[in-house]
Amino acid sequence: MAAPRLIPCLDVRDGRVVKGVRFQDLRDAGDPVTQASMYQDQGADEIVILDVSATPEGRGNAVETTSSVRQVLSIPLTVGGGVRSVEDAFALLEAGADKVAVNTAAVQRPELIDELATRFGSQCTVLAVDAAARWSNRWEVVVNGGRTRTGRDVKRWIRFAAARGAGEILLTSWDRDGTRSGYDLDLIEAVTAAVGIPVIASGGADNAGHLEEALSSGATAVLIASILHDGVTTVGSLKKELIANGAEVRP
Amino acid sequence: MSADVVVVPTGTANAASVAAAFRRLEAEPKPAKNPDEVRDADYLVLPGVGAFGAAMGHIDRHGLRETLTDRIKEGRPTLAICLGMQLLGEKSDESPGVSGLGVVPEGVTRLPRDLTVPQLGWNLVAPGPLSRFVKPGWAYFANSYKLASVPDGWIGTQTEYGGDFVSAIERGDVLACQFHPELSGEWGADLLGRWLNGTGGRS
DSSP, rough: OOOOOEEEEEEEETEEEEETTTTTTEEEOOHHHHHHHHHHTTTTTOOOEEEOOOOHHHHHHHHHHHHHHHOOOOOOOEEESSOOOOHHHHHOOOOOTEOOOOOOOOOTTTTHHHHHHHHHHHGGEEEEEEEEEETTEEEEEETTTTTEEEEHHHHHHHHHHHHHTOEEEEETTTTTTTOOOOOOOOHHHHHHHHOSOEEEEEEEEEEOOHHHHHHTTTSSSEEEEEHHTTTOHHHHHHHHHHHHHHOOOOO | OOEEEEOOOOOSHHHHHHHHHHHHTTEEEEEOHHHHHHHOOOOOOOOOOOOOOHHHHHHTTTTTTHHHHHHHTTOOOOEEEEEHHHHHHHHHHTTTTTOOOOSSEEEEEEOOTTTTTSEEEEEEEEEOOOOOSSSSSEEOOOOOOOOOOOOTTTTEEEEEEEEEEEEEEEEETTEESSGGGGGGGHHHHHHHHHHHHHHHHHO
16 A cells, blocks of 8 residues: 655745744744755655745745755655646646645635646645634634635535545644644544545644554645654654554655 | 656646656756657657546647657657556546557556545555566555556566556566656656666667
């Protein structure tokens, strides 16, 4: 079987890596090329770059960042943030992204998922979903960095998107993001039971135990950010621990 | 070494990753502008991401079907990646009614329904004793379909995903991979290097 993937995520604003808690209080965490290259050397299975620039000028850097990172990266690269059209996606793919993630624009205009899947294939089309816990085993899709509620139920939205051609789900728990309190396992279980496409769990990782929990709950990959950027651990140490516990990850 | 690597534009993505991988090997990848360049290339890469039908449509519109078929039959240095490998087959469940290049007498079938599909991630590649280019190791896959079986006259590698499937085939200087060598880290870079250095080039 394919091995579970450990995926460092770089939030990039105006060409610099940033990290915050619950999408707020962003602070500088370095240069994207240096960071991506370092995580590749540590054994990362993939890299995700999410552009969180607040302005169109800032977002313009995403293509340039993608292109620079591609030159050093021999593992897959997913880029998201501000992708609103097939043209936006094409520019990122041309620059060297292997997959493109859409979020807010897909909520506003779900046809975007069909368009991307038809033009580039489902394996290129990642739907990023920010999920906020609402009531017992229910989650609401939130957008704009959690500032805007959509009224959409997460499970229904993801099923709908998978049927439209999304090939992978990047599932972020808004409640856990940046908190290092563990992934929202109920959310992961609910979503992976609802769709047959790969789900990347995101939000809340602090240690290898958290990664194992997310993978046992049905995720095929785990996104890691804070603990790597803060130097708490490395991809290599996390993998060593997972392997020692019997997980079949790529060494 | 500065080899001329010509990349067939199939109208889909992953050309940038392929180009970057070859540049790291100090080769000079460039997109093919016409069928002659596809025929005459020292090294040819047939990448592919997207749908079988769309890619064959692109190949036919650019008049590349015969050129590609001849080149592969002659065993000249050609690397087919992911969907590119599937295009070598006769047909695919993905696009019923569309004829592939048909250089291998095999169909392309979907991965089993009860699995997570697409297969997105790293998996182990097990080459046979006669494999010239592919060595054992972890490769990155992004596929929902696969070649049904190893064609006669080709050397195949196996990978397990709900049962064994064909993860690469090689014959002469032709190498076709279901995985993405350009995204398979150092192992993939080594494989591309063996293909570049171990093949006949201007044969």
